[in-house]
Amino acid sequence: NAGVMQNPRHLVRRRGQEARLRCSPMKGHSHVYWYRQLPEEGLKFMVYLQKENIIDESGMPKERFSAEFPKEGPSILRIQQVVRGDSAAYFCASSPSTGELLHFGNGTRLTVT
Amino acid sequence: GENVEQHPSTLSVQEGDSAVIKCTYSDSASNYFPWYKQELGKRPQLIIDIRSNVGEKKDQRIAVTLNKTAKHFSLHITETQPEDSAVYFCAVPAASGGGADGLTFGKGTHLIIQP
Numbered sequence: 001n002a003g004v005m006q007n008p009r010h011l012v013r014r015r016g017q018e019a020r021l022r023c024s025p026m027k028g029h030s031h032v033y034w035y036r037q038l039p040e041e042g043l044k045f046m047v048y049l050q051k052e053n054i055i056d057e058s059g060m061p062k063e064r065f066s067a068e069f070p071k072e073g074p075s076i077l078r079i080q081q082v083v084r085g086d087s088a089a090y091f092c093a094s095s096p097s098t099g100e101l102l103h104f105g106n107g108t109r110l111t112v113t
Numbered sequence: 114g115e116n117v118e119q120h121p122s123t124l125s126v127q128e129g130d131s132a133v134i135k136c137t138y139s140d141s142a143s144n145y146f147p148w149y150k151q152e153l154g155k156r157p158q159l160i161i162d163i164r165s166n167v168g169e170k171k172d173q174r175i176a177v178t179l180n181k182t183a184k185h186f187s188l189h190i191t192e193t194q195p196e197d198s199a200v201y202f203c204a205v206p207a208a209s210g211g212g213a214d215g216l217t218f219g220k221g222t223h224l225i226i227q228p
Contacts, residue, residue, distance in 0.1 A: 033215040042202060042220040043157065056207075056215075091156060093215075100145050100206075102216060104156040 002027075004094050005074075006105035013112050019079040019086070021108045025094030032075045033102065034060075034067060037089045046090075049075060082112045115140045115205050119219030127227050132193055134222045136203035137185040146179060146186045147216070149202045157202060161188070190224075198226045 005024040013019050025032050030050055035043040045059040049069040060067065064082075069075040079086055089109045093102040116139040126132050136146075147162035163170045163177045163186065170177050174193075179186040190197055200223050204216040 035218075043218040045207060045215055045217065048215050100147070100162075101159070102147075104149075104158070106156045 004029075004092055004103050004105035006092050006108050008108060009106060011108055011110045013082050013110065015083055015112055016081050019082050019110055019112075021077040021079075021090050021092075021110070022074040023077070023092030023094075023105055024074040025092075026103055029094035029096050029103070031095045031097065032069050033093045033095070034075075034077050035091045035093065037091060037107075039088075043091065046077070079110075082110075084112050086110060087112045115143065115207055115217045117203065117205055117217050117219045119203050119222060121222060122220065123223045123225070125225040125227055126193055128193055128195060130193055132188075132190045132197070132224055134188045134201055134203070134224070135185055136187070136205075136219050137183075138205045139184065140205070141181070141184060143205045145206055146177065147204050148175075148177060148188045149204065149218075150199045151202065151221075152199045160201075193224075193226050195226050195228065198224060200224070 004026055007022050032049045034046040037043050047060045047067045048056040052071050064080045066078045089107045091107045092105045095102050118137045120135050144165040148160050149157040150160045151157040161172050161175050161177050163179050168179055174191050176189045200221045202221045203219040207215050207217045
């Protein structure tokens with residue numbers, strides 16, 4: 001089992017560009033969570049998805065951020081018109097059922113220049 | 114939503130000594146309490162978890178204790194080693210009674226093991 005796969009590991013974008021972060025959950029896991037981690041800070045919940053459904057997006061900014069988990073393919077976190085404050089590590093986690101036993105990917109470190 | 118407080122934010126101990134990190138939570142219906150370890154530049158990894166039907170769980174040098182009445186749980190690391198140096202996060206289910214919305218994390222404790 002390859003674990004939770006995230007790509008890219010590092011992403012550099014200029015202000016105003018779009019960032020796309022991908023996450024493939026562990027085999028057999030149907031629950032995907034995205035978290036943001038700023039330097040020297042904890043993990044902030046952004047969004048929880050199941051296949052083709054957004055279950056809870058209460059932690060995601062209302063503008064510029066969106067997420068999807070299509071029937072086929074990885075979950076995508078999309079940030080439009082990035083700003084410097086979006087620079088952070090974005091971690092994806094998956095679990096087999098409810099919010100327990102979360103397994104994290106290696107994260108995508110987004111740098112906005 | 115769930116409120117999680119974690120203390121201390123930084124903990125420095127001599128190699129071989131014990132380390133204790135404590136978390137308090139607000140939702141008395143919470144029933145699942147994991148601890149994650151994150152080494153520098155790496156992903157958080159689950160190291161131990163406990164459910165509300167037990168008061169203590171141990172796995173070699175690490176243990177977690179739970180006090181449901183006081184709504185706090187603690188991570189205990191004995192005989193600390195240099196490889197224990199990392200940031201440790203506690204977490205509780207974000208939603209009452211189940212965690213369907215994932216986990217709410219504490220702000221983390223930076224554990225430093227002094228040689």
